[in-house]
Amino acid sequence: AQSVAQPEDQVNVAEGNPLTVKCTYSVSGNPYLFWYVQYPNRGLQFLLKYITGDNLVKGSYGFEAEFNKSQTSFHLKKPSALVSDSALYFCAVRDTNRDDKIIFGKGTRLHILP
Amino acid sequence: GAVVSQHPSWVICKSGTSVKIECRSLDFQATTMFWYRQFPKQSLMLMATSNEGSKATYEQGVEKDKFLINHASLTLSTLTVTSAHPEDSSFYICSAREGGRARSRELFFGEGSRLTVL
Secondary structure, three states: OOEEEOOOOEEEEEOOOOEEEOOEEEOOOOOOEEEEEEOOOOOEEEEEEEOOOOOEEEOHHHOEEEEEOOOOEEEEEEOOOOHHHOEEEEEEEEOOOOOOOEEEOOOEEEEEEO | OOOEEEEOOEEEEOOOOOEEEEEEEOOOOEOEEEEEEEOOOOOEEEEEEEEOOOOOEEOOOOOOOOEEEEEEEOOEEEEEEOOOOHHHOEEEEEEEOOEOOOOOOOOEEOOOEEEEEO
């Protein structure tokens, strides 16, 4: 079955430090990968996506993600965390058996400590 | 990016009543919209795919008579929770993809609607 795993429920990072939010995937065929962020009682905001090309994808708010095919990972990164980055982050992959369906991970709550 | 508007943001209703939630794509046409349900501290669960001008496609386990979806135009989809019960209380989120069925395009999400059934 196709799936996305976010192994960490919560990640704590001090402000100014680099952050990483982990994601691994399992799909048949070429993966289309996404990261979204959700603030409390809000919808999801798109951060970035990987379709093809460079393994390092740059997105909104200074975030980037590295696609690693051999490790089937798509970790989200930022060089220097801000307190305002504190939110819930979802990794997602398009279901290769269904063109219209996106499979979401369970989410990782990111706490940036001032 | 494209804007998806969802209304209302919050709604409280009595058990047994019906509640309608609207999802609008403000600056693009969306032939397909999606409805999700999110439980506290959990991920999004796809409920149904809303197709303009045709019947919605429901995910397994989602009651289509309970959650009525209408996609009457290219910019509007509605979700009606019929005869709501307290267990229907949840955060409902819609999303839309700009243009046709390009699998590489990201989804744009509404702000969500929190339903509380008393």
